[in-house]
Amino acid sequence: MSLKSKSISSKSSLSEDERLKKISPLRVLLNRPELGALGGSILVFIFFGIVAGDTGMFSAYGMLNFLDVSANLGIIAIAAAMLMIGGEFDLSIGSMIGFAGICIAIPAIYWGWPLWMSIVFAFAMAVLVGYFNGIMVVKTGLPSFIVTLAMLFILRGLTLAITRLITGRTQVPGLRVLIEDDPLAWLFATDTFKWLFTWLGSLKLIELRTDGTPLATGIPPSVIWFIALTLFATWILMKTRYGNWIFASGGDKVGATNVGVPVGRVKISLFIGTAVASTIFACIQVLDAGSADTMRGTLKELEAIAAAVVGGCLLTGGYGSAIGAAFGAIIFGTVSMGIFYTDVDTDWFKVFLGAMMLIAVVFNNYIRKKVTESK
Amino acid sequence: MSDYLVQFNNISKFFGKVIALKDVTMRLKKGEIMCLLGDNGAGKSTLIKTLAGVHKPDEGEIIFEDNKIVFDSPKDALDIGIGTVYQDLALVPLMSVTRNFFMGREPQKGIPFLKTFDVEKANKIAADRMGQIGIDVRDPSQAVGTMSGGERQCLAISRAIYFGAKVLVLDEPTSALGVHQASMVLKYIVKAASEGLAVILITHNVHHAYPVGNSFTVLNRGKSMGTFQKKDISREKLLSMMAGGEELDKLEVELQEMDRIHNKN
Numbered sequence: 001m002s003l004k005s006k007s008i009s010s011k012s013s014l015s016e017d018e019r020l021k022k023i024s025p026l027r028v029l030l031n032r033p034e035l036g037a038l039g040g041s042i043l044v045f046i047f048f049g050i051v052a053g054d055t056g057m058f059s060a061y062g063m064l065n066f067l068d069v070s071a072n073l074g075i076i077a078i079a080a081a082m083l084m085i086g087g088e089f090d091l092s093i094g095s096m097i098g099f100a101g102i103c104i105a106i107p108a109i110y111w112g113w114p115l116w117m118s119i120v121f122a123f124a125m126a127v128l129v130g131y132f133n134g135i136m137v138v139k140t141g142l143p144s145f146i147v148t149l150a151m152l153f154i155l156r157g158l159t160l161a162i163t164r165l166i167t168g169r170t171q172v173p174g175l176r177v178l179i180e181d182d183p184l185a186w187l188f189a190t191d192t193f194k195w196l197f198t199w200l201g202s203l204k205l206i207e208l209r210t211d212g213t214p215l216a217t218g219i220p221p222s223v224i225w226f227i228a229l230t231l232f233a234t235w236i237l238m239k240t241r242y243g244n245w246i247f248a249s250g251g252d253k254v255g256a257t258n259v260g261v262p263v264g265r266v267k268i269s270l271f272i273g274t275a276v277a278s279t280i281f282a283c284i285q286v287l288d289a290g291s292a293d294t295m296r297g298t299l300k301e302l303e304a305i306a307a308a309v310v311g312g313c314l315l316t317g318g319y320g321s322a323i324g325a326a327f328g329a330i331i332f333g334t335v336s337m338g339i340f341y342t343d344v345d346t347d348w349f350k351v352f353l354g355a356m357m358l359i360a361v362v363f364n365n366y367i368r369k370k371v372t373e374s375k
Numbered sequence: 376m377s378d379y380l381v382q383f384n385n386i387s388k389f390f391g392k393v394i395a396l397k398d399v400t401m402r403l404k405k406g407e408i409m410c411l412l413g414d415n416g417a418g419k420s421t422l423i424k425t426l427a428g429v430h431k432p433d434e435g436e437i438i439f440e441d442n443k444i445v446f447d448s449p450k451d452a453l454d455i456g457i458g459t460v461y462q463d464l465a466l467v468p469l470m471s472v473t474r475n476f477f478m479g480r481e482p483q484k485g486i487p488f489l490k491t492f493d494v495e496k497a498n499k500i501a502a503d504r505m506g507q508i509g510i511d512v513r514d515p516s517q518a519v520g521t522m523s524g525g526e527r528q529c530l531a532i533s534r535a536i537y538f539g540a541k542v543l544v545l546d547e548p549t550s551a552l553g554v555h556q557a558s559m560v561l562k563y564i565v566k567a568a569s570e571g572l573a574v575i576l577i578t579h580n581v582h583h584a585y586p587v588g589n590s591f592t593v594l595n596r597g598k599s600m601g602t603f604q605k606k607d608i609s610r611e612k613l614l615s616m617m618a619g620g621e622e623l624d625k626l627e628v629e630l631q632e633m634d635r636i637h638n639k640n
Contacts, residue, residue: 072395082385239491241481244470248478258465260450260479319469 006306017046029283033312034324040310040356041327044334052341060197060206060343061216064223070333071226074326076300078226078233078309079277080231081325083270084308085237087250087317088137088144091276092129093153093304096299100126100282102163105172105292115175115183122279129155130275134268144271152301160294176290188283191218222284229277233322246270251318306353307332312361314368331356377441380405380408380573381457381542387434395421398435399599403542403573406563409602411577413594414617419546419577422594426465426544427459427577439542458540462547464531468520472512475519476501476534504533508563518562519554525556529563536567543567544575549583561587581617585610593617 035225048057056062074095083090103122107113113121133151136145163170179185194217200206200216208214237243248256249263257263278297286292309315310331311324339346379402388396396418403409413419424430426459428446437444439455446452452459467476477497498515505512506531518526527546535543545564549557555634564614565587568574586589591608593616600616615623 063453239494241483241490241492244474244478244481244492247470247474248467251469253465253466255463255465258449258461314469318467 011280033319033321033367034327035312035366036299036360036367037324037327038329040360041334044331045336048334048338048341052136052338055230055341056207057338059216059339060214062337064216066218066334066337067330068153068220068222068333069337070220070330071220072284073300073303074226074308074329075222075229075281075284076274076277076304077311077325077329078229078322079270080276080304081308081311081313081320081322082233082246082313083274084235084305084313085250085251085317085320086246086267086270088267088270089148089305090271091148091301092133092147092151093157093274093278093301094297094299095152095159095301096126096129096275096278097260097282097285097300099129099155100161100279100292101286101292101296102159102172102287102294103176104283106163106166108178109172109174110166113181115178119184119188119283123276126275126279129273130272131268133275134271138267156294156298163292170294171291172293173291175286175292188221188280189287190221192224195217220288225280225284226329229280230322230326236250237322242266247318249317251281254354262264275282288339291322303353305331306357309364310356312360312364312367314364315361319368328360378404379438380440382433382438383426384438386425386432386434386437388425388430389433389613393533394597396425396432398596399592399594399597400435401575401599401602403575405571405573407589408568408574408576408587409590410431411575411592411594412579412584412617414579416596417594417617418597419579419594421597423461423546423577424461426452426457430455450573456533456539456541456545458538458542460528460531460535460546460548462550463508466519466527466531469518471516471518472505472522472530473501473515476504476514476515476537480538496564500537503535505530508533508566509559509630521554523544524552525559528552528560530554532542532560532563532567535566536572540607541572543572544549544577545574546577548576549578557583579617580613581610585608602634 024114048212052058057066076097080090080093084351098120104115104118105124107118107121108115129151133144133148136142136147140147160170160211163172179189190207197206197214197218201208201212206214206216233242237246245256245261245263245266248259248261250268252265278300281300282297285296307328308320308325311321311328313325315318336349339349339352382400382402383401384402385397387394389630399418399422401409401411411419411422422569428449429449429605431446436512437446439457439476444451444455449459450472465478467478470478473494473620474497477500482496482500482558484493484496487493495635502512505515510526522530526622532543532545543564548560548564552560564574564576576584576588585605588602588605590602591613593613595617603613
């Protein structure tokens with residue numbers, strides 16, 4: 001009985017004790033994973049606003065230019081971020097882009113398939129590659145770094161070997177004529193909101209060509225995909241059961257398994273996600289250029305991971321956000337294009353990319369310590 | 376109908392030639408806290424895993440509410456209501472209180488194929504449940520990493536109860552905690568038992584076990600040294616029964632002898 005009465009009195013003193021430390025709104029904001037990338041994006045825009053404000057970088061045409069680059073990177077960065085939150089890496093993203101490219105081009109040009117069928121074929125191959133990556137990592141327990149590094153070489157080698165075997169070259173041109181009237185290709189090859197640009201042009205609010213049509217003709221498909229995927233990924237992470245499973249799988253594999261999270265299935269699906277995102281990237285670029293190149297996507301996996309890290313993803317998994325990765329991609333895209341508008345030699349871009357990543361990792365590490373530190 | 380909610384009768388478990396457990400019997404009534412005491416290597420971990428359905432006993436039977444039960448997986452044990460809270464707690468420090476509470480069993484709402492995780496409902500339940508234990512979760516979206524060890528332990532226990540545990544198996548819930556935190560967890564365990572749960576508290580700390588336990592089973596080298604009601608046994612006796620109490624007595628005698636000889640010289 002004495003125990004009970006003691007428990008009541010100390011309970012109230014206990015809750016007083018727990019209440020002592022109030023968390024300021026600033027701390028709450030600091031705990032959001034995407035904060036760093038959001039702040040970084042703002043800084044980048046301010047910087048170029050000052051340095052290159054009068055150069056046309058921020059005209060409609062200039063903006064669409066760097067948004068297009070950001071969006072392309074963003075599509076794969078978001079998938080990479082989700083996989084990283086789930087606790088794994090995919091180094092085969094870049095090679096998958098090249099592989100998906102020839103999966104579209106060779107059947108369409110050399111085997112006479114309709115374009116939509118070769119696009120479907122490319123996505124089917126992506127699901128297979130992603131599934132293979134995932135099952136290898138989950139079943140063998142090997143680090144995904146090694147498994148997907150192997151896949152990086154295998155896919156790039158396959159791409160090169162198959163293309164040369166069938167075509168005798170390393171490029172497959174001639175796709176542009178097939179886009180028109182294709183029931184699927186428009187998804188990856190149509191500029192949208194053309195009416196808006198025509199209207200703005202007629203008001204002389206945006207730059208015009210000499211023939212009176214606007215210089216910027218519409219929002220490129222990459223930007224639409226980028227926005228849609230950012231929203232979709234954020235919805236999954238924040239608002240669905242599957243999203244919680246992604247965080248749990250990356251945060252503590254054993255604990256998650258113990259409470260009934262299907263960790264293996266979650267990871268496999270995330271590997272399929274990165275391969276499919278690579279294929280979306282490939283569709284957009286191949287249809288835009290009208291040709292597939294065996295070297296397309298080289299090193300893109302590292303840029304995607306860099307964007308995800310700048311966006312607040314921890315290398316150890318369990319923490320991060322899709323919006324953060326999207327801002328990470330915007331930072332890289334903006335700087336890579338913006339540097340042309342300044343007097344700085346473009347060789348310095350890589351230096352910037354590396355420095356950004358280092359700062360981001362140090363910052364993230366600090367945040368993680370703050371988040372996990374005990375009272 | 377017997378008085379017992381759950382009975383583990385003559386449980387034995389062998390790993391090859393090694394006898395990990397031999398003829399261990401434990402019977403629990405509703406509302407009873409049984410402390411399972413034993414030193415390192417006494418077979419506590421093996422027994423927990425057998426209770427939780429990870430290992431199948433080689434001999435003996437498990438009877439739950441008068442039905443003989445065979446567990447094929449940990450899920451079977453969970454389904455009938457044996458909730459095990461392991462030492463690692465299965466909590467992810469980087470995730471929020473709510474997300475941890477409902478990890479793997481998230482409440483959903485909405486239409487099929489577009490079901491969403493009902494965060495508001497989950498937040499409310501998690502905050503309510505934590506509030507009942509006297510832990511004021513200011514913000515259920517705060518990371519578990521910001522909570523103290525005792526609060527985390529309470530969260531894990533609370534989760535097991537919420538998801539239907541009738542028998543709680545707690546693996547060293549106080550081992551990593553200071554006095555203040557440990558007493559918070561022990562209080563919660565008493566409260567849970569008073570609401571009708573049967574609790575098996577596994578520990579090597581007699582000082583934590585003795586105030587809260589109704590009965591004590593002492594495990595030594597895989598064998599049960601017997602189950603004792605609290606009125607029948609003292610704290611000191613329990614302590615000496617765990618892992619070679621007699622050995623310590625002998626040591627004391629020897630030391631005294633050495634002392635005596637030393638003084639003589």
